[in-house]
Amino acid sequence: MRNFLRILPLAALLAGAASSAQAQVELNFWDQVWGPGSYSQRAQQLVDDFNKSQDDIHVTYRSVPWANWYETYVTAIASGSAPDISTGAGFQAVQFYSMDAIYPVDDLVKEMEADGSAKDFAPGTLEAMKYDGHYVALPWAIDLRALFYRKDVLEAAGQKVPTNWDEFLAVSKAVTKDGIYGVVSSGDATGMHWILSAMINNGGGLFDADKKPNLTGEKSLAALNFLSSFATEKVLNPASAGYTNDDALGSFNAGKAAFYLSSPSTADQAGKEKDKVGVAPPLTSTSGEKGTIGWINNIMVYKQTEHPEETLKFLRWWSENQKVLWTEGKAGGIPARVSFQQDPYFTENDQVSFVIKNYLPIVKPMSATAGGTFPQLNEIDGDGFMMSLVQKLWQGQPAGEVVTPAQDHLQEIMEQ
Template sequence: MLGFGSIARAETRLQFWDMIWGPPEYITTAQKIVEQFNSEHPGIQVEYRSIPWSNWYQTYVTAVSSGSAPDLSTGAGYQAVQLYQMKAIRPLDDVISQMKADGDDKDFAPGTIDTLRFDNKYVSLPWGLDIRVWFYRKSMLEAAGIEPPKNWQEFREAAKKLSTNGKYGVVASGDTGGSHYVLSSILNNGGGLFDEQRKLTVSSNPRNVEAIEWLASIVADGSMHPASPGYSSDDRRAAFFRGDAAFSLDNPTIYNQANADIKDDIAILPPMEGLHGDKGTIFWVNNIMMYEQTKYPKEAAVFLRWWSKNQLRLWTEGHSGQIPARQSFIKDAVAGDDRYQYVVDNYIPIGKTTATAFKGIFPELSEIEGEGVLQTLTQQIFQGVPAKDALAQAEARLMEIAK
């Protein structure tokens, strides 16, 4: 078992790569937290690097393949398990064992530590829970005399009524953030990409087909902002903030990025019922991982545990869009924000992973989300390609990935 006490080596230097999990303040806050660690641990100096989401999958695979991976990083929900299969991730079993011995594991949201277990190994440690939430502009619905929709049929009717005079019911994007519309809709309708045996059911599951046809119907109605297929997530948010559309799917605290004059006009839509009464949305347990290429696993473990216990400021100052995996952080992270608390109480319980029916995670999930096939599917739907045709193309590519 690794020892996590004092480290004798003089000034070990570690590389820590962190995804951009919030607005610019997030990066500044994360850098300050690393500086605090460095001042408290003169024998271990951590160099912080923020990694953008554009081409994130290629960034890590290239680093691993070239022998230039960091010592530690945060990453997308399934990144660690996929890189573990590439023999690039160092299991955290010793770290988790010590956390269980001192009771620290009990601070994490139920099931989140075990969610990150694969091949009988803990491949990473949870830090943030990410989920997609439907938002709406209160003033636009009120002006049209529309109540917040409770189900898909009401949503479609509202979106159609709101699409007038250069405004639209829904705005989306054609990037990774846009693919969350597809995943969220499938899960909201009780569908899923896989069955209990990890077999692909993309086009064979009628619930999936219904979900994609529902999205396609919004496009056919003229209710989807026509620029959506080419929009980035930043473009989508800007359009929603401008009032170009009434509904948008995004991270739990996106309203914090809006100007003060419209922040209070952004409301959370209660979880909707799909065509069969199901509720659900896409959900990830984002995590921090250690790489096999590290020369200093003991020192990296010291930083990993310290970072896990001292990252509350990522929410209170950095405005991270995640929900803390540590339950002791939630009260301070929420800090009287009723919308944030609503997400914790009403959306987190209905969150589902991309694996859905399969209990656990597996390596292909990272490539499925990062390779681009879901983005292509999303763009096709928003461009009016028939749902069954688009799903069949997506499944063919997903089967190649699964093999």
């Protein structure tokens, strides 16, 4: 009997431990690939850090490739297997909210406003997450496109950094020889960003002021003609239409092209060649305007979660502790938190600090010419029709001919 009594407390402890383990909440976190391989590795480590920091919640991390990312989420939502929380492209939360798939984070925002921490978000970024009277996500990164150049390529050809479209083409022609091209790009999403950036740069865009598709508008079409001229003037690497972003970046890092449009952290991916990479000032277009495309990437909670309170707790922790995704994971884009932007990783990085100072003030979203935000933007962002368009432009096909199918497809999306 005495031995039994000795064993009983231990059994009770074990039962209590088992009960505690069973009570631990399990969350699934999906995260797109926001940088090189080091990004997803550091993100996984950050999730591990959260799991070790407390015993109530266990988060499982899944890295979601950009290939078919839109279909991945839509399929998961439709099948009832959406994650509890995910990062997402600039308009992902808005569209999925319109599908009744997003759990608003109003209570978390109210909590952060009350304790003052919401002030750390860069001006306009938190409000950009508001749709239909609700905060549908928290902002975490400002992604934009900037024009990078190889200092050594320009110097070898005796060229200065261009400041407008005409100078850009002239410099590109001057450096194109002996296997080196003025421009290298790709036929995937990164190449597509040339379309959005050039149209905004020229004062145009996907839509007119009435939110009607406007790819064929005067300023938008002029921008597409400008892009098509890269091929017709033979300053574009002819393989660009079939290149992936990794192919184009590899060519640029190897010094085989003078110009490359990409994210703020591009120079950091050049390895030993980083000091040879510069950032061109925002170009002035033929209409006399400046501008580039940008997105406020977000992190959202899904309505299918069985644990909204715990998910919001993790969301706040992640938002406050993710600086390492840049400083160690080499994430692209610029943090939405001002305190992160002030870290020496950014302020002492010549290329990134130049982007923050010169490009961030002129960034505009895809919906700039229409105003506001609306659910169709996420489908437009994830649909492949603009990739098809840029591939045709990189092949030198006339913009006036190839833009019509894209305009028609954009109209179809807006009418859904």
